[in-house]
Each structure stands twice: as C-alpha cells, then as structure tokens.
Amino acid sequence: MFEIFGIPSTALFGQLLIGLINGSFYALLSLGLAVIFGMLNIINFSHGAQYMMGAFAAYLLLQYSGLGYWPSLIITPVLVGITGVIIERLFLQRLYKLDHLYGLLLTFGLALIIEGVARNYFGSAGLPYTVPESLQGGRNLGFMFLPNYRAWVIVASLTVCFGTWFVIERTRLGAYLRAATENPTLVRAFGINVPRMITLTYGFGVALAAFAGVMAAPIYNVSPQMGSELIIVVFAVVVIGGMGSILGAIVTGFGLGVIEGLTKVFFPEASNTVIFVIMAIVLLVRPAGLFGRRA
Amino acid sequence: MERVVDPLAKQPSALRKNSETIAFVIMVVGLVAAPFFTYPLFLMQAMCFALFACAFNLLIGYVGLLSFGHALYFGWASYLSAYSAKAWGFSPELAILTGTATAAICGLVAGSLAIRRQGIYFAMVTLALAQMMYFFALQVKFTGGEDGIQAVPRGYLFGLIDLRNEMAMYVVVLVIFLAGFLFIYRIIHSPFGEVLKAIRENETRAISLGYKTDRYKLVAFVLSATLAGAAGATKAIVLQLASLTDVNWPMSGEVVLMTLVGGLGTIFGPIVGSFVILLMQYKLAPVGEWVLVIQGMIFVACVLLFRRGIIGELGNISRIKL
Secondary structure (H helix, E strand, C coil): CCEECCEEHHHHHHHHHHHHHHHHHHHHHHHHHHHHHHHHCCCCCCHHHHHHHHHHHHHHHHHHHCCCHHHHHHHHHHHHHHHHHHHHHHCHHHCCCCCHHHHHHHHHHHHHHHHHHHHHHHCCCCECCCCCHHHCCEEECCCCEEEHHHHHHHHHHHHHHHHHHHHHHHCHHHHHHHHHHHCHHHHHHCCCCHHHHHHHHHHHHHHHHHHHHHHHCCCCCECCCHHHHHHHHHHHHHHHHCCCCHHHHHHHHHHHHHHHHHHHHHCHHHCCCHHHHHHHHHHHHCCCCCCCCCC | CHHHHHHHHCCCHHHHHCHHHHHHHHHHHHHHHHHHCCCHHHHHHHHHHHHHHHHHHHHHHHCCCCCCCCHHHHHHHHHHHHHHHHCCCCCHHHHHHHHHHHHHHHHHHHHHHHCCCCHHHHHHHHHHHHHHHHHHHHHCCCCCHHHCECCCCCCEECCCEECCCHHHHHHHHHHHHHHHHHHHHHHHCCHHHHHHHHHHHCHHHHHHCCCCHHHHHHHHHHHHHHHHHHHHHHHHHHHCCECHHHCCHHHHHHHHHHHHHHCCCCCCHHHHHHHHHHHHHHHHHHHCCHHHHHHHHHHHHHHHCCCCHHHHHHHHHHCCCC
C-alpha cells in the first residue's frame, strides 16, 4: 500500500471505482434520455422510475419464477421496454403537437404512479439482491481490491453505451433515426414508418433504463425511491453534457461519476452536491453545455 | 368561485367585464367567513400553498417558464423564518421578512443561472439547483436535519398581538395572502407584465422589439421566488415547523400539480387548485402511499384531458376571464 496526496491508495482507487460504477449508471441513463429526447422531443421524467422498475422486475423474477440474474438481464429490459411502448402509444403520442413541457409533466405523473405503487407493495426499505454466483469474489490488483461484479458493470455498461452509439451513428437504421430526428415529414415521404420508429425508440430508451436497473440491483438495494434520487442527478448530467450528442452523454456520464468519486476522497461533504456545482459552473461558462448546440 | 361562474355567464357584459373583481370580492368574503365553518389551521395552510402556487404561476403562466425547483424558495424561506423566530427571537413579522429575503437572494442566484437555458433545460436546471440546496439543508446544522426545526414560537405580532390565538394568526395569514395575490395581479396587468406575456408568446420577437428579455425573465423569476418565499416563511410560523419536506423535490412537484389542476395562466386557478389538492391530501391521508399514485393520475389526466385546469375550463365554457 502506498499513499497519493496523503490518501491511502486503496481508499483513492476504491472511490475511483465507485465513481466509475456511478458513472456507468449516469451514462446509461443520460444516453437513454438523449435518445428519447432526440426522437420524441420529450424529457422522460419517468426514466428513474423505469430504472427502478427494472430492478424490481429482476427481484420479482428471482423471487417468483426463480429466474436468476443472467436471464433477467435480457428479459427485464424487454418487459419494461414493452410497458414503455404501451405508454408511448397510450399517452405520449397525443402530446407531440403540444409544448414540450406537457411531456415532462405527463412523465412526471407516470413516475409518481410507478413509485407510489412500488412503495405500497414493497415499503420504502431496500430489498437485497445477491450478486450472481459466476461474478462473486474479486481479484487483488496490488493497489486495490476489484470485485468481479463491479468490473462486469463497468465493462457491460461501456459495451452497451458504445453499441448504442455505433448503431445510431454508423448503421443504416441509425441513419434513418437521425434523419427522422431532423425532418420526420421528409423521412416519412421516403416510405419509412416514422411513428413506429418513434414508438420503438421510446421502448428502447426505457429498456436501457431497465437494463441499468437490473445491473444496479446487486450493488444498491432495490428500493422504490432508487430512481427518483438518481434521475435528478442524471438531469444535471444531461444539462452539463447537452443532449445533442450520444458520445457526449457517455463521456459526461462517466466523467462526472469519477469526479464525484474523487470528491468523496478529498472533500466528502461536497460529494452530494459536486455535480450540481459543476452544472452551475458550466451554465456560467458554456450555457449550451459541453457538447451541446445552442438551441 | 365555481358557484359564481355559471350564473354570471347569462349576465350582461358589464358584469362579465368585471368578472375578476367580482370573483375577488367573493373570494375575500368566502375567506373571511370560512374560519367560522371549518378548521382555521387547514385554511391557513391552504392560503400559504395558494400564495405559493400563485407565485409559481407567475412564471409558468405569464412568462412560460416551468420551474421544477420552487421548493427551494418555499423551503429555505421556511427554514430561515423558523430559525430566526426560534433561535434569534425575531418577532413573527421580522421572521417572515427574513425568510422572504432569503428566498429573494436564492431566487436571484438560481434565476440568473437558470435563465441561461430555455424550455425543457430550464426545468431541469431549476430542479437540479433545488436538489443541491436540499442536500445542503440536509448537511448544515441549523436546519436540524431529519427533525427539521420544530416548536417554532408564533410570538407577538409587532410585539403586541399574541399569534397563539388562532383567529389573530388567521387574519395575519389572510392579509399576507391577499397582499401577495394583489401584488401578483398588479404585476400581470402592468406594462412589465405585458412584456412578460410577449416573451411567453414569442421571445425572439420581443428581443427584436428591443426588450432585454433576459432581464425581464430574471426579474420575474426573483419576484416569483420572493413570493414563494413569503408563502413558505408564513407557513413556518403557522405550522410552527420547517422540515426537509418543504425543500425536497416532491414539494416542487406538488406546486406544479396545484397550478395545473387549477389552471395554468389563470388568476384564480392556482388558488382553487391548491385548495383542491390540499383537501384531497387531508381526505386521503388514511390511504397512505396511494396519495402519490392518485397525484400521479391527476397529473396524467390533467395533461391529457384538462390542460386548461378547473378555472381555465370554467372560464372557457362560460367565456369569462378568471
């Protein structure tokens, strides 16, 4: 063990790891928000609640049908994504012609409903979800101890983030998506079913949130308020990064997670607020956000 | 107010022209008479929230800015009002002024950051700043953390009138509420208010006409925060309590809900909305967490079906300005 700036290396790297883990979730969630905002022009306030739904779905699948972590990781995003598709068809599609604010208000209402239902059935205490057997334990890297599950979360989240980036920026499907974001009427004229694309985009964004929720379940306790606490931080992340760029959302998410982790080491009192302070500074210096375009 | 609207619709236009004055008179008469029929404490709380909602409505209804962080001003004013009354022994009017001034300063700082972004980002920035101040309230000593500041003395107004008397307190709250309401009414109907509405309708146009829209938005934001603070500071004295609930994000959501239910951009809507929502919370207290679900459903229903809110719909049906 050695010391850096008077801080033992294990503590420093430990917090750095926690920062990367938090950053993984910031990145996944702000990516989902950015994708949804790009197509629907709606800020999905229920994103946090849908992340929580993912965690609860994984918990329930384990409790009642014995499906473990790995099947959950696939099934849960699909299930929650389907609820997203239903929400889009039932509610959101009626709002596209209105002010963006109504989308925010509607999804806020949905978030309250989802969180309220979860609190009624599960109380506000956290429920434990064990780390899958194949990822238990960890390895000693010399300067720190790295639990296998945490390493997996970082790798998985990076993979999904860059996978999404690749699909949107480098494939034909992504090109349609980007074109429909710019000019939906014209893309429709080319015979592409834009409303269905919008529906599926929302479903995909929600599925991303649920995927993050499943990955979070073994790290944080599964609790009804896990989403609302996180989503406000993610909003700040989105304000800092700007929603114009997919890569920007990923980089900002991980970067802020790390900064938050380091703050815990050097100035623990500010660790809750550091992201908001950074947001204030970014608003002063670059009002459009780090990767944003002036609206 | 709902009772008045229908008969008015059939009246000649002279009455229709004065619909706002008539509604105001009826509201004042109602509020003066109400404490003899129902719990004064409930009414005082409702008036505080009504003022809070009116202050919020000044931004969303007349400038088109959705602040999702108004709990910051309400809650911090509440803390400072409670703390100055309890720890420094301020008289109630000074305590309320202290709280209100705190909210004004917070509004100036947060507002000058938030108006740098428009639309949906504005909502997110205000929410994030409010959350930051929530964490701050959680950490600093004087707020009492999870316990809040309890048993705040109501004290003697101007050193003379004992506010432990429920009726004396009621009159004070009524005066503050009506003063705040009339102030907002004055703002909306002033040349300044007209510029705000112009910004709401078309900001680019307002800029091209030579208005420094950022300054107008900031002033409106500070006014809104200050009045929200007056509401929070008064609430702390009335309920003798300032707690984390007042600064947390659900409170910001609640004031949005009250205004939405009553009617965005209507003068009386936020008042009706806050009475309705508060009454609902009282009646539904036994069902516990389902209140959250019901509030969520009201949000969804309002956005999909009644975007004008109660007063907005009534005004629309009867073609009266309210």
